[in-house]
Amino acid sequence: MTTSHTDQSWPTAGLSFGGDYNPEQWDRSAWRDDVALMREAGVTMVSLGIFSWGLLETAEGVYDWEWFDEIVDLLEAGGIAIDLATPTAAPPSWLLAAHPEFPPVDQDMTRHWAGARLGWCPSNPDFRSHALRIVRAVAERYGARDHVVMWHVSNELGGGNGHCYCDVSADAFRRWLMTKYGTLDALNAAWGTAFWGHHFSDIEQVLPPRGNDAKNPSLMLDFDRFSSDELLAHYLAERALLAEITPGLPITTNFMVGAEPDAVDYPRWAPHMDIVANDHYTRSSDALPQQDVAFSGDRMRSLTTDRRPWLLMEHSTSAVSWQPRNRAKKPGELIRDSLSHVAHGADGVMFFQWRASRAGAEQFHSAMVPHAGPNTKIFREVATLGGYLQRLAPVLGSRVRRASVGILFDNEAGWAMRAGVKPNNFLPYGATVRAWHAAFWRRGDGIDVIPPWHDFGDYETLVVPQLFVVSDDTAARAADFVAAGGTLIVTAFSGIVDENDHVRLGGYPGAFRDVLGAWTEEFYPLQEGETFELDNGWGGAEWTEHVHTDSAQPLARYRGGHLDGEPAITLRTLEGGGRAVYVSAGLSGGAIDALVNDLIAAPELAGRDPDLEIGVRESDADRFVFLINHGEKPATADVDGHELLTDAAVEGSIVVPAGEVRVVRSPR
Known part of the structure; x- marks a missing residue:
């Protein structure tokens, strides 16, 4: 079966707005009320069917479509588009009872029990056959409906089954290794198996990194790569079937991109998405959640080389x-959170979920319609947001203004940091990257958080924070970046190992030693509670190094202790104006801010109110300035144009009330 859908750049006419809709949790008498409330709130699209497999396929090959037909019809009558899910995140109880071998197995060889999400081994071919059967059935029944505008493959892949250590996975891992390395000799060399006498003479001797003892870090890193590839293979199998049945309908799955290493390798998955989509949740313990929102958005749009708009799925x-x-x-x-995501490149704002659940594991998770109903702060704000997004329709398709700062982030570096023992086993990769992002974000710099293989040429400043794994290609392009006049900032524990997790010899940070003109003889990780000071008054914790300079000059030295007077931060300046900075010390956030301000010229928006976040998107004709006041007092910004949310002219400056958002449109 084919459909009448044609290729389109975005699934809705304007910015998408809505959330996960799970009507099966409610009596049918509530469904019409739901659609009426959706229209009142300005909802344009809902994600449907994510956890519906067991109610759609009640036994193998036995389907109950009647209830789902009704809700699909109701949404169509209400003018609500459907982001239709393949329900493979939630295998039915009857299927798991018949196949107790499907759930994943932990590294201690404990099999998961049924009852959680994503309760299946990504390598199991029998499970995939069952999954593709329900995918085909759903696609053939609903894929041709005009208001089905997008495919949502499974849900948060890797969120419950990021790794499986079962025998089926072990066999798949061996095949993956032989495809990658070709021979056992190459595998033994890549993993350094001469250590501890772990040389393999037969591929069948290779096992996943089971158990809790110290394990080979190269093996662990490859198992992380394999696990990501296995989940991607499942996504691609579903994608291929959907593309066959519904050509022209965009296909995606929802990522979980944040500041920590991802469950799977999203930058390497992104080319397989027609629309890149993300789920993002701030942490209650986060002292600066608005910066976490910005960081996530700066990563999301940088997953694709064209930095195209993305969808906030949850x-x-x-x-x-x-x-x-x-x-x-x-x-x-x-x-504020929603429009900050839009300011950072989202062309849609979706929530989990439409109506708060009465029962189940997430019954106290907030929703667009809370337990108290629509006469609430939450629903009033949801409806206000829906109206705002309608007024922001001209933003659709515009791009975030060119960034001057690129920050490298690589899941493989994060995975390798936790694979095997380290001089300090508590160095937080994601927190380090985010601390450097925060320093530039507070200044108002445009920032892209990019994978190491993306082009560096568009940036004026390139930051390499704790990028433990670095390829020769990345190191060479970083050197070229400096030679072309850019400023490179490399932090401690970057460039230490190659792609096989082998230490680069000749002094740390091996991959960047030449471009930095400085090298480290020995690490001096600090003990819990210990701190250090530099001779310029800065300080920090966690990490110090014994640094030597070749062609670099010290910018700051350690003060006191056994490293007294030794270089801590160095600068090498090239004739063409390029600069390479090495930060060997684990600086505090305030010290990072001070260093950035000393090194990098203030951006255009310098001097703004520190509580006022400013983001800029541009189309061919227009410029959209997002002004998000996270503070408790009004903030003023210099800008001209037309304010879209209040429909007011702006001449010279605008006052943004405390806690509110304004978006000013002007010609480019």
Whole structure:
């Protein structure tokens, strides 16, 4: 069966707005009320069927479509587009009872019990056959409906089955290794198996990194890569079937991109997405959640080489339910978070979920319609946001203004940091990257958080924070970046190993030693509670190094202790103006801010109110300035144009009330 759909750049006519809709949780009498409330709130699209497999296929090959037909018809009558899910995140109880071998197995060889999400081994070919059967059935029945505008493959792949250590996975891992390395000799060399006498003479001797003892870090890194590839293979199998049945209908799956290493390698998955989509939730314990929103958006649009708009598939209207203490969002925070995602490149704002559940594991997770109903702060803000997004329709398809700062982030570096033992086993990769992002974000710099293989040429400043794994190609392009006049900032524990997790010899940070003109003889990780000071008054914790300079000059030296007087931060300046900075010390956030301000010229928006976040998107004809006031006092910005949310002319400057957002449109 084919469909009448044609290729389109975005699934809705304007910015998409809505959330996960799970009508099966409610009596049918509520469905019409739901659609009426969706229209009142300005909802344009819902994600449907994500956890519906067991109610659609009640036994193998036996389907109950009647209830789903009704809700699909109701949404069509209400003018609500459908982001239709393949329900493979939630295998039915009857299937798992018949196949107890399907759930994944932990590294201690404990098999998961049924009852959680994504309860299946990604390498199991029998499970995939069952999954493709329900995918085909759903696609053939609903894929031709005009208001089905997008495919949502499974849900948060890797969120419950990121790794499986079962025998089926072990066999798949061996095949993956032989495809990658070709021979056992090459595998033994790549893993350094001469250490501890772990040389393999037969591929059948290779096992996943089971158990809790110290394990080979090269093996662990390859198993992370394999696990990501296995989940990608499942996605691609579903994608191929959907593309065959519904050509022209965009296909995606929802990522979980944040500041920590991802469950799977999203930058390497992104080329397989027609629309890149993300789920993002702030943490109650986060001292600066608005910067976490910005960081996620700066990563999302940088997953694709053309930095195209992306879709926020899920976030929360208020508190979630899975953190130790779940903070409710303050008045206006729902709107600020949502429009900050748009400012950072999202062309749609979706939530989990439409109506808060009465029962189940996430019954206290906030929703667009809370337990108290529509006469609530949450629903009023949801409806206000829906109106705002309608007024922001001209933003659709525009791009975030060119960034001057590129920050490298690579899942493989994060995975390798936790694979095997390290001089300090508590160095937080994601927190380090985010600390450097925060320093530039506070200044108002445009930032892209990019994979190491993307082009560096568009940036004026390139930051390499704790990029433990670095290829020769990345190191060479970083050197070329400096030679072309850019400023490179490399932080401690970057460039230490190659792609096989082998230490680069000749002094740390091996991959960047030449371009930095400085090298480290020995690491001096600090003990818990210890701190250090530099001779310029800066300080920090966690990490120090014994640094030597060749062609670099010290910018700051350690003060006191056994490293007294030794270089801590160095600068090499090339004749063409390029600069390479090495930060060997684990600087505090304030010291990072001071260093950035000393090194990098202030951006165009310098001097703004520190609580006022400013983002800029541009189309061929227009410029859209997003002004998000995270503070408790009004903030002023210099800008001209037309304010879209209040429909008011702006001449010279605008006052943004405390906790509110303004978006000013002007010709480019």
